[in-house]
Amino acid sequence: MLSRLNYRVVLFAFAFIFGVVFSIPTLTNSDSGKKITLGLDLQGGLHMLLGIKTEEAVVSHIKSIAGTVKYVLDDNDAVVDNLHIDNETNEVRFNALDSDEYEKIKKWLTEDLKGVVIVRNDSEFSIAITPEEAERTKKNAISQAVDTIRNRLDQFGLAEPTVAKQGDDKILVEVPGIKTKEDEKRIKELIARAAHLQMMAVDEDRAARVMTMSAAEAKKYRDVILPDVKTKEKYLLREIPILDGSMLTDAKAVFDKNNQPIITFTLNGEGAKIFGDFSGEAYKTRARMAIVLDNKVYSAPHINERIGGGRGQISGNFTVNETRDVAIALRSGALLAPVYVEEQRSVGPSLGADSIAASKFALMLGFVMVFMFMVFYYGYAGVIADVALIANLFLILAIMSLFGATLTLPGMAGIVLTVGMAVDANVIITERIRELLREGKSVAKAIEDGYSNAFTAIWDANVTTLISAVVLYAYGTGPVKGFALTMSIGILASMLTAILGTHGIYEMLLPKINKNKLARWFGIKV
Amino acid sequence: MELFNYTKPINLMGMSRKFGILSIVMVLLSWGLLMTKGFNYGIDFAGGTLIQVKYEGDAPISKIREDLKQNPLYKNANVTYFGSNTEVVIRIKSSPTAVNKDIGAEVSGLLKDTGKLEIRRVDIVGASIGAEFRNKGLMAMMLAIIGILLYVSVRFEWRFAVASVLALVHDVSIAIGAIILFNVEVNLDILAALLTLLGYSLNDTIIVFDRIREGIRGIKNPNLTGIINESVTRTLSRTVLTSLTTFFVVFTLDFFGGEIIHGFSFTLLVGVIVGTYSSIFVASPILLWLGFDVKGFRLKEAEKLKREKEKDKMRAQYEQGTL
Numbered sequence: 001m002l003s004r005l006n007y008r009v010v011l012f013a014f015a016f017i018f019g020v021v022f023s024i025p026t027l028t029n030s031d032s033g034k035k036i037t038l039g040l041d042l043q044g045g046l047h048m049l050l051g052i053k054t055e056e057a058v059v060s061h062i063k064s065i066a067g068t069v070k071y072v073l074d075d076n077d078a079v080v081d082n083l084h085i086d087n088e089t090n091e092v093r094f095n096a097l098d099s100d101e102y103e104k105i106k107k108w109l110t111e112d113l114k115g116v117v118i119v120r121n122d123s124e125f126s127i128a129i130t131p132e133e134a135e136r137t138k139k140n141a142i143s144q145a146v147d148t149i150r151n152r153l154d155q156f157g158l159a160e161p162t163v164a165k166q167g168d169d170k171i172l173v174e175v176p177g178i179k180t181k182e183d184e185k186r187i188k189e190l191i192a193r194a195a196h197l198q199m200m201a202v203d204e205d206r207a208a209r210v211m212t213m214s215a216a217e218a219k220k221y222r223d224v225i226l227p228d229v230k231t232k233e234k235y236l237l238r239e240i241p242i243l244d245g246s247m248l249t250d251a252k253a254v255f256d257k258n259n260q261p262i263i264t265f266t267l268n269g270e271g272a273k274i275f276g277d278f279s280g281e282a283y284k285t286r287a288r289m290a291i292v293l294d295n296k297v298y299s300a301p302h303i304n305e306r307i308g309g310g311r312g313q314i315s316g317n318f319t320v321n322e323t324r325d326v327a328i329a330l331r332s333g334a335l336l337a338p339v340y341v342e343e344q345r346s347v348g349p350s351l352g353a354d355s356i357a358a359s360k361f362a363l364m365l366g367f368v369m370v371f372m373f374m375v376f377y378y379g380y381a382g383v384i385a386d387v388a389l390i391a392n393l394f395l396i397l398a399i400m401s402l403f404g405a406t407l408t409l410p411g412m413a414g415i416v417l418t419v420g421m422a423v424d425a426n427v428i429i430t431e432r433i434r435e436l437l438r439e440g441k442s443v444a445k446a447i448e449d450g451y452s453n454a455f456t457a458i459w460d461a462n463v464t465t466l467i468s469a470v471v472l473y474a475y476g477t478g479p480v481k482g483f484a485l486t487m488s489i490g491i492l493a494s495m496l497t498a499i500l501g502t503h504g505i506y507e508m509l510l511p512k513i514n515k516n517k518l519a520r521w522f523g524i525k526v
Numbered sequence: 527m528e529l530f531n532y533t534k535p536i537n538l539m540g541m542s543r544k545f546g547i548l549s550i551v552m553v554l555l556s557w558g559l560l561m562t563k564g565f566n567y568g569i570d571f572a573g574g575t576l577i578q579v580k581y582e583g584d585a586p587i588s589k590i591r592e593d594l595k596q597n598p599l600y601k602n603a604n605v606t607y608f609g610s611n612t613e614v615v616i617r618i619k620s621s622p623t624a625v626n627k628d629i630g631a632e633v634s635g636l637l638k639d640t641g642k643l644e645i646r647r648v649d650i651v652g653a654s655i656g657a658e659f660r661n662k663g664l665m666a667m668m669l670a671i672i673g674i675l676l677y678v679s680v681r682f683e684w685r686f687a688v689a690s691v692l693a694l695v696h697d698v699s700i701a702i703g704a705i706i707l708f709n710v711e712v713n714l715d716i717l718a719a720l721l722t723l724l725g726y727s728l729n730d731t732i733i734v735f736d737r738i739r740e741g742i743r744g745i746k747n748p749n750l751t752g753i754i755n756e757s758v759t760r761t762l763s764r765t766v767l768t769s770l771t772t773f774f775v776v777f778t779l780d781f782f783g784g785e786i787i788h789g790f791s792f793t794l795l796v797g798v799i800v801g802t803y804s805s806i807f808v809a810s811p812i813l814l815w816l817g818f819d820v821k822g823f824r825l826k827e828a829e830k831l832k833r834e835k836e837k838d839k840m841r842a843q844y845e846q847g848t849l
Contacts, residue, residue: 041786049655050625181645185628192625340623344650346630351578351646358784365782366775373771377527410715413787416779417722417794420772421729427771428733431764435532457736460681464732465725467673472721475666477659480718487722523527 004511008504012391015496019394026401036400038176039408041479042356044349045176046184048191050145050339052169057141057337058134059090060196065113066092066240069127071274072112078105084222085239092127099123141336146171149339151332152190156325170342177349184346186325194294194338195329197245197265199275199312200226200237202288202300210236229296230317237290237297242278244334247271251330253323261323262315265330272310280306293326359412366416370423378430379523384505385426388497392422395493396486408482418490421465425498429454434524443513447506451499458499462491530763535755542811549808553696556703563706568713569617571660573653577616577633582642584611589640596636609785613646621652663717667698670724678728682735685816690731693809697727697800704796710789719793726772726794727801730765731809737761738813743827748820754810762806769802 025033040047066085069092073080078101083094096105102120109118109125115133119126129137142165150163153175162174173191178184203223206213210225211234218225222239251265267275282289282303290300291314298316314326371389374382396415400407433450441449466488473484506513513521569576579585587605594600594616604617622629630645637643651659671691678687701723705712737757745753776798780791 048625051623051652181628181630185626185631188626188628339625341621341625341627341650342623342652342655344648346648348644348646350580350644355784355786358782359779359787362775362779362781362783366778369774369778370771373774377529377767409787410718410790413779413783413790416775417772420768420775421726423771424729424768427768428764431761431767434528435760438531453740457733460677460736461729461732464674464677464728467677468670468721468725468728471666471670471673472718475662475669476718477714480714483715483718483722525528 004508006504006507008500009508010504012388012497012501012504015395015493015501016391019391019398022398022401023394026397034401034404036397037404037406038352038356039406039411039479039482040174040176040345040352041347041409042352042407042412043176044347044352045174045178046187047175047343047345048173048341049166049343050171050173050191051342052142052145052171052339053337054138054141054169055337058129058137060336061129061133061137062090062092063240064244064246065116065127065129067243068112069094069109070240072108073105076104076108078108080105082222083240086126089126090128094125095123096125097123137336142169142171144333144336145339148332148335149173149191152328153187155328155332156187156190158187171339179349186321190325190329192339193326193329194335195245195326195332196294196334197248197314197330198241198292199243199278200241200290200292201278201282202290203236203238204285204287207236207288210234226290226292226295226297229293229298233297235290235297235300237292241292242289243267243271243274245330246334247274248330251327253320253327256313256315260315261318261320262313263318263323263327263330264311264313267310267312269310272308275310275312276306276308279303355409356412359409359416363412363416363419367419370419374423374426377523379519380521381426381430381433381523384502385423385430385498387505388426388494388501389419389422391501392418392490392493392497395497396489399489399493400486405485406482407486408479410479411482411486414483414486415490418487418494422490422494422498424461425454425458425494426502428458429499429502430522434522437518437522437524443515443518444510447503447510451503455499458495462495466491530766532760532763535752535759536762537755538758538806539751539755539811539814542807542814545803545807546811549696549804552703553699556699556706559703559706565702565706565712566709567656568711569621569649569651569656570713571656571663573619573621573651573656575618575621575629575651576647576649577629577645578608578613578647579616579633579637580613580644580646581640582612585614586640587614590614590616590637593636593640594633597632600633600636609788613785621650623652659714663714666717666721667724670721674724674728678732678735682739683818685813685818686735686739689809689812689816690728690735692812693731693804694724694727696808697723697797697804700800701793701796705789705793708792710792713789715787715790716793719790719797722794723797723801726797727804730769730801730805733764734758734761734805734810735813738810742818742820742823748824750814750818750820753820754814758806758810765802765805769798773798 026036062085070083079097080094081097086093096102105125106118106120109127116127116129146163146165149171153161153163158175160176162172164172166172175187178187203221206221213225213236215225218236223236224239225234225236227234247267247270249266249268251263254262254264256262283305286302286304288300288302290297291312293314298314371386374385378385396418429450432454433446436446436449469484469488469491473481473488476484519525585607587607591605594603599620600618605614607613608615616633629648634643634645671694675687675691678690698720701720705716710716734757737760738754741753741757745756776791776794779787780795783791
């Protein structure tokens with residue numbers, strides 16, 4: 001028997017062993033070794049495709065430019081009036097009152113601002129960002145959002161979340177294995193949170209009238225009205241913030257002296273200086289400064305002294321988990337532009353488990369039926385085909401494990417389907433062999449010619465199936481991609497097992513095949 | 527065991543007129559359905575929100591509908607059983623865009639008086655993504671067909687390619703007709719099933735065509751009808767057996783695979799049947815109608831062979847130094 005070893009059977013044996021060895025980690029679900037990843041539809045989890053409102057990043061970029069302009073002008077004691085943001089044109093505007101200062105103002109601003117066009121029309125200055133800068137800001141907003149969301153999810157302590165840019169302007173977020181609804185909610189909050197921290201001056205001159213003032217009237221005074229986070233109170237705040245969260249270096253969830261959960265934050269040098277300068281002026285009139293997070297006022301204490309060191313705190317109606325999540329969001333940075341849901345799929349773990357059980361059962365049953373049919377119809381030839389089929393299954397699992405491929409529910413269907421298609425090759429071959437045997441050819445000749453006659457048909461059929469699988473992979477998303485993947489691997493593996501492998505087995509067994517027992521070997525009477 | 531034992535060609539092409547009419551009627555009916563009733567698009571393509579809820583006992587579907595009305599978002603919700611009496615899916619047309627909106631909690635809250643329940647799945651697809659999926663799906667379908675057409679043209683001959691693609695269109699059309707007729711919800715998995723069907727049905731056709739190609743070269747009588755009849759008859763056993771094994775597995779998948787995979791397996795089930803039928807009664811007759819010049823083909827082949835032989839002879843002479 002050993003003398004009949006041929007390259008085909010050796011290759012097949014090698015493939016079989018390879019398949020078994022590398023599918024062991026997946027089958028035994030061991031901790032070491034490469035395994036197949038279950039898709040979100042099977043293990044449960046959250047899949048989101050997020051869109052991003054990049055125009056908003058441009059708007060907030062203008063706001064931060066306005067903040068810088070205000071700071072630069074104040075710092076140089078320039079005499080200006082009517083500093084505001086024109087919402088129609090997205091420009092920062094002001095009037096310089098001293099004509100001797102025109103050139104100097106332009107020079108100061110040019111030194112501190114990049115990517116802007118400064119136009120002076122008599123005493124009126126207008127500052128707009130260049131189209132390139134706007135484009136860059138938008139692009140930056142996307143990549144920054146990807147980084148920020150990834151950062152937040154990592155810090156939240158999740159196992160292997162995926163955050164990636166998809167297409168030009170979308171973000172794919174995949175979080176497998178979410179155990180509870182509560183966790184899912186927190187994760188969504190964490191992703192959605194803009195974490196836009198601002199410190200804004202209260203407009204003390206008009207603050208008393210805030211409850212009756214309209215937004216339009218506030219706008220006239222270059223103010224905005226923002227609500228309190230827990231009470232119905234409203235605040236009238238200067239439109240241009242003193243500083244924002246981009247100058248933040250750290251944020252922590254701690255407890256205050258009353259054992260309430262709060263968040264403390266630290267500003268960088270520049271932020272600390274601006275904060276110090278502001279408080280140095282404001283304490284003289286006991287003016288208030290509001291801590292604003294995502295357009296809600298958390299507190300607005302009176303400034304009683306000059307505050308150096310650049311430390312602050314956010315206190316509100318927080319739970320411990322909330323302070324933890326807000327601190328994570330602040331540390332990871334603000335989202336420059338808000339994100340919104342384009343597509344979301346959330347699968348509970350129990351549904352995934354049910355799907356696995358159902359398709360496993362269908363897979364097994366389909367398998368057993370095909371197995372029995374082949375043996376019943378073709379005799380030993382069927383057994384050989386079944387051996388190839390088993391090898392094929394192991395190979396699919398092994399290749400997928402090695403690539404760390406994702407198995408989805410349609411992917412399992414793909415395996416089931418491959419079972420049907422893989423035996424097809426053996427049906428074609430065995431039918432050809434039967435034909436030749438009926439014509440009275442010798443067993444050796446029938447096998448040899450049977451394989452060569454059947455080959456072109458199997459090859460062409462497999463290539464065309466592969467064409468549609470590849471197209472499906474290129475155009476499909478998520479689970480459907482998984483289907484195309486398992487089917488492609490299955491087809492390729494079947495070339496090795498169903499054609500080469502079975503051929504090798506026949507060659508090896510040839511001396512044993514009794515011409516008078518063709519009924520047992522090929523299921524035919526001649 | 528032998529179910530088929532080739533003795534003489536069955537006059538399959540003789541029946542092609544009857545089956546041709548049947549096929550044309552089926553395809554036209556399917557197109558008619560597509561144009562009048564149209565697809566029952568699921569949220570993947572139409573956009574919207576789907577919530578799957580499992581109850582501990584039977585789901586009180588009318589009370590669910592009633593209770594959902596408390597919230598205007600769910601006023602026109604469509605509630606149906608899903609696979610069994612204990613599970614329902616709620617579908618709404620809108621797709622909330624706020625990342626932190628917790629649809630699951632919202633629905634649990636609305637349905638708190640309907641029994642002990644578990645939210646198992648929440649899918650949201652925005653309208654623009656749905657449209658993108660639709661375009662991509664169509665594009666995938668076209669590309670697959672073009673790719674297959676090219677491959678078959680290269681490997682066989684243009685008439686084979688045209689015949690196989692017409693058979694594909696026939697199969698996909700009828701599968702689409704069945705999807706619409708049985709009101710199967712069309713989502714991404716149905717697209718996957720239709721593309722698989724493309725591959726599968728072509729598989730069958732190619733195996734028959736391979737035999738015809740072989741027959742054109744080898745069968746003595748140069749009558750195309752005879753050649754096709756003999757070739758198709760010879761592959762009949764394989765065609766039926768493979769379809770049977772594939773049918774087994776798809777059937778078990780459809781029967782036991784669970785509700786989520788039902789649309790997918792149903793489409794394939796129809797596809798397997800139609801694909802088998804079309805490889806015998808659609809693709810081959812079309813080839814016959816397109817007319818293949820067997821004699822001309824053989825002459826060309828013979829000439830090719832002659833040229834090659836001459837070349838070999840020359841080479842041999844050259845190598846022996848006689849030239």
